[in-house]
Every structure is written in structure tokens, then in C-alpha cells.
């Protein structure tokens with residue numbers, strides 16, 4: 001645990017070029033309801049630094065990262081799970097897991113102007129088409145590989161059922177913690 005930085009950090013404080021569009025702060029998500037009251041993407045500091053590394057790798061290639069979700073408080077997870085109680089796409093509420101302890105990001109790839117690039121499905125498409133082993137068109141494959149290589153190089157691994165979900169390879173070393181993103 002000594003190498004981990006366990007506080008929370010606003011990812012845009014580390015790298016203002018990271019785009020943040022927290023979909024659960026809006027009605028533009030699979031529940032069609034506003035799930036939480038903040039628009040700031042925070043994560044555990046060690047995880048946030050990894051995202052900044054991925055962003056730097058992408059910017060070198062002319063791309064940018066967009067964050068659709070970051071730290072997600074347990075009450076928000078409860079709301080999501082109530083609407084879609086399928087653990088293969090929405091995790092059971094658990095303060096010691098993934099988004100709920102701030103060690104996971106839902107991300108996509110954008111061009112240098114911030115336009116989202118074509119991926120295999122939209123965000124939170126809870127079908128097999130979102131699986132990482134699902135066939136992709138050539139352009140989708142190009143974008144997927146660019147995003148995936150940067151995220152893996154920075155210290156994340158992708159969740160097999162959701163191409164957008166990246167978890168810190170050290171996620172299990174973090175204890176549960178909660179924070180109010182409005183404070184960051």
C-alpha cells in the first residue's frame with residue numbers, strides 16, 4: 001500500500017485537457033434520471049495519476065480522453081443497480097469495488113477537438129456488442145486499440161464486458177473510501 005496514493009484527486013486538476021462529461025449527472029444515461037449531484041471527475045490519487053499518464057500518451061498521438069464516469073458513491077450505485085440488476089453490466093453495490101472506491105473510469109476516445117470517435121457501441125449499451133471480444137469494424141478497431149493501448153500502458157485493465165470500463169491494476173490494494181466530488 002505504500003506506493004499507493006489513497007486520497008482523492010480531480011482528474012482535470014492533473015490534466016485540464018481531459019474531457020469530463022459525467023453522464024449520471026444528467027438524464028442522458030440508461031436510467032433517464034439524474035443519479036448524482038456533481039459534475040467533477042475524481043478518483044483515488046494514484047488512479048487519477050494513471051489516467052493523466054494515459055491522457056499524455058493519447059495527446060502525443062493527437063487524441064484526447066473523455067471521462068463518462070469516475071468515482072461513483074455507493075448510493076449512486078444502488079440507484080443504477082435498482083434499474084438494471086445485472087452484475088455483468090452493473091455491479092452490485094459494494095463500497096470495496098471499482099467505481100465505488102474511486103479506482104475505475106468509464107472513458108472514450110476523442111479527436112483533438114473533443115469530438116467523440118466511433119467505438120463499437122454507445123456508452124452503457126448493455127449487450128454483447130459492448131464486450132471486448134466482440135467483432136469491430138476497421139475504424140472501431142483502430143480507435144479501440146489506440147484507447148486500450150494507452151490505458152494499459154498507464155496501468156489499467158479493461159473490464160471484459162464493457163469496452164469503456166477501465167480499472168486500476170492495483171484496485172484490490174485500495175481500501176474503501178468515500179468523498180464528495182463537489183469539494184474538489
Ligand SMILES: C[C@@H](N)C(=O)N[C@H](C)C(=O)O
Pocket residue numbers: 069080087088089090091098099106124162165
Ligand atoms: C454501469 C456501467 N457504466 C458500469 O460502470 N458497470 C460496471 C460493471 C460497474 O457498475 O462497476
